Amino acid sequence: MADGEQTAQTARNTQADGVQDAAGNQGEASEAQTPQFEPLTVTYERLRHSTDPQELHEFARRPLPDRAKQAAFSRATALLEAVAGNQHTPLEDRVFLAETMPFPNVLVKLSEDPSPEVRRAVAANRDDKNWLVGRLTKDEVPEVRDEALRNPQTSWKMRMEGAQNPEVDAQTLDFLSRLGVELEPDAPRILSTMVRRGVALNPNAGAETIERLKEDPVPEVAKAAQRR
Incomplete structure (x- = not known):
């Protein structure tokens, strides 16, 4: 091969290597810039x-x-x-x-x-x-139990148990004593009556709550409060 041809071939090889290196570097840079998605x-x-x-x-x-x-x-x-x-x-x-x-x-x-x-x-x-x-109405901390009993999502079964529980505070009992009358007037009559009666018989119910329940529109609730 003549010296001129060899020189030209060497130049072409060098240029090709440069293109490959550039392409490789671009690929590495692109891979580095793509954030790795971490599985959930x-x-x-x-x-x-x-x-x-x-x-x-x-x-x-x-x-x-x-x-x-x-x-x-x-x-x-x-x-x-x-x-x-x-x-x-x-x-x-x-x-x-x-x-x-x-x-x-x-x-x-x-x-x-x-x-x-x-x-x-x-x-x-x-x-x-x-x-x-309902699970939280059984919590060991009174403040948590009382908050759960005031939550409208609480079932009537839990409300009835709360109304009968002497560890429930007077404020929460007062709240329960208004269900079906002042609060949630469209509540099931039988269930709300049972809750208010439970409050009337609860020794922890406050005096004002009992006085109001003496005037309850349902006789069995009023009688329970009057017996107090």
Whole structure:
């Protein structure tokens, strides 16, 4: 091969190598710029065991995706369950979730929180399912139980048990004594009557509550109060 031809061939080879290197570098840069998508189970476990309050705070306060984006929405609510069940999530964030979340999987986690403040917030959440509120009417902390009994989602069975429970405070008993009359006037008559009668017989009911029940429109409630 002549010297001129060899020189030209060397130049072409060098140019080709340069194109390949450039293409390779561009591919590496593109790969580096593409965010790695973390599977849901991996992210869930990482958040569930995270000890970083700031990371957990950011997830707790992050706005939820539009419900129309079903995959993203489901992923976000699932991750909130992990955040809600992690005790390294700041208390104020757990209370925030307990007050605002309508999702049963998140609220169940929070209903088992060791902080009474969090459980009380769950008990007051009107998006609760009645079975969850019913569980909280049995809570060991009186403030949590009383809050659950005042939640409109509480079943009548739980309300009747609360009306008969001498550990329920006078204020909550006063609330129960108004059901079917001043509060929830369209409530089932028999059930609301049983609740008010239970309050009338409860030794923890306040004097003003008893005096009002003496004038109850249902005779059996009024008689129970008069016997006090």
